[in-house]
Amino acid sequence: xxxxxxxxxxxxxxxxxxxxxxxxxxxxxxxxxxxxxxxxxxxxxxxxxxxxxxxxxxxxxxxxxxxxxxxxxxxxxxxxxxxxxxxxxxxxxxxxxxxxxxxxxxxxxxxxxxxxxxxxxxxxxxxxxxxxxxxxxxxxxxxxxxxxxxxxxxxxxxxxxx
Amino acid sequence: xxxxxxxxxxxxxxxxxxxxxxxxxxxxxxxxxxxxxxxxxxxxxxxxxxxxxxxxxxxxxxxxxxxxxxxxxxxxxxxxxxxxxxxxxxxxxxxxxxxxxxxxxxxxxxxxxxxxxxxxxxxxxxxxxxxxxxxxxxxxxxxxxxxxxxxxxxxxxxxxxx
Numbered sequence: 001x002x003x004x005x006x007x008x009x010x011x012x013x014x015x016x017x018x019x020x021x022x023x024x025x026x027x028x029x030x031x032x033x034x035x036x037x038x039x040x041x042x043x044x045x046x047x048x049x050x051x052x053x054x055x056x057x058x059x060x061x062x063x064x065x066x067x068x069x070x071x072x073x074x075x076x077x078x079x080x081x082x083x084x085x086x087x088x089x090x091x092x093x094x095x096x097x098x099x100x101x102x103x104x105x106x107x108x109x110x111x112x113x114x115x116x117x118x119x120x121x122x123x124x125x126x127x128x129x130x131x132x133x134x135x136x137x138x139x140x141x142x143x144x145x146x147x148x149x150x151x152x153x154x155x156x157x158x159x160x161x162x
Numbered sequence: 163x164x165x166x167x168x169x170x171x172x173x174x175x176x177x178x179x180x181x182x183x184x185x186x187x188x189x190x191x192x193x194x195x196x197x198x199x200x201x202x203x204x205x206x207x208x209x210x211x212x213x214x215x216x217x218x219x220x221x222x223x224x225x226x227x228x229x230x231x232x233x234x235x236x237x238x239x240x241x242x243x244x245x246x247x248x249x250x251x252x253x254x255x256x257x258x259x260x261x262x263x264x265x266x267x268x269x270x271x272x273x274x275x276x277x278x279x280x281x282x283x284x285x286x287x288x289x290x291x292x293x294x295x296x297x298x299x300x301x302x303x304x305x306x307x308x309x310x311x312x313x314x315x316x317x318x319x320x321x322x323x324x
Contacts, residue, residue: 001163001164001165001166001246001247001249001251002163002164002249002251002253003163003251003252003253003280004163005253005255007252008252008253008254008255008257008276009257011276012257012258012276015276033261033262034261034262034263035257035260035261036257036260036261036264037257037260076276076279076280084163085163087163087164089163089164089165089251090165090169090170091164091165091167091170092170093167093170095170095171095174095197095198095199096174096307098197098198098199099195099196099197099198100195100196100314100318101196101311101314101315101318102198103308103310103311103314107308107310107311110306113299113302113303113306114170114173114174114177114238114299117238117290117291117294117299118165118238118291120290121287121290121291122287124286124287124289124290125283125284125286125287125290127286128279128282128283128286128287129279129280129283132279137275137276137279140275141275144272144275145258146265146269148265148269149263149265149269152262152263152265153263156262156263
């Protein structure tokens with residue numbers, strides 16, 4: 001089981017954008033440069049995040065991407081569902097209805113117990129991801145990252161943000 | 163995010179094998195027939211389950227597959243990890259170490275906070291799947307499946323089990 005690898009850069013992008021002053025934006029090329037990923041690769045994921053109303057595009061000479069709402073109202077789950085989709089990891093093909101034991105469809109009134117276990121596991125996974133916001137992650141970065149890196153980051157942002 | 167679709171048939175196979183009397187086995191071809199899946203497709207997953215000590219192969223004319231241990235000692239997680247692997251759904255490529263802010267490796271003493279959130283979510287997902295055993299699933303089937311299907315199943319097993 002594998003999340004789309006765009007999820008990693010998507011969350012990093014949101015944490016970086018959470019440091020911008022109100023109304024400021026970063027162009028896609030700068031976001032790619034900051035994260036050391038190819039611009040074309042990142043563009044696809046930025047568009048998915050904008051489509052899911054996690055990011056907003058800002059038009060014009062000072063345009064780019066910013067968060068669509070306050071960072072404490074965006075959860076890790078929002079980013080995951082924007083990029084990786086909201087479907088359960090388990091695809092039930094109703095195996096119980098196949099083979100020599102198959103019964104008429106009307107006999108299957110309950111969800112298959114196997115399907116049910118995976119639905120529950122999916123729910124606890126999503127609930128865990130929904131507990132952490134972009135603000136929480138940013139607080140962690142500010143606490144854990146070496147001061148020299150923070151200063152380097154602040155200078156880079158001053159040169160790059162619009 | 164998508165589990166290997168072999169997981170579904172793998173769990174169904176274990177539930178069916180849990181109904182066999184002690185020491186009995188079902189050949190791979192019968193397991194495929196019962197579940198309405200192609201034999202070659204199922205064979206790969208049966209081998210993975212045997213390799214992970216969830217199933218055991220029984221040699222000889224009355225051979226086939228049986229559970230490697232009592233059904234209440236096999237969890238859904240055991241089947242998932244046998245077929246889909248035990249790796250986290252999130253692959254951290256250490257994005258924080260790239261781009262213009264990269265610091266010397268010695269500066270990164272803690273796990274990236276983003277990585278940490280996904281590790282926790284992965285743990286609750288696995289814990290949830292570890293709470294349900296093959297016996298639990300079998301009890302659910304016996305409770306929920308129409309009596310006519312159970313009788314059909316019992317006849318099929320008597321003709322098929324070795």
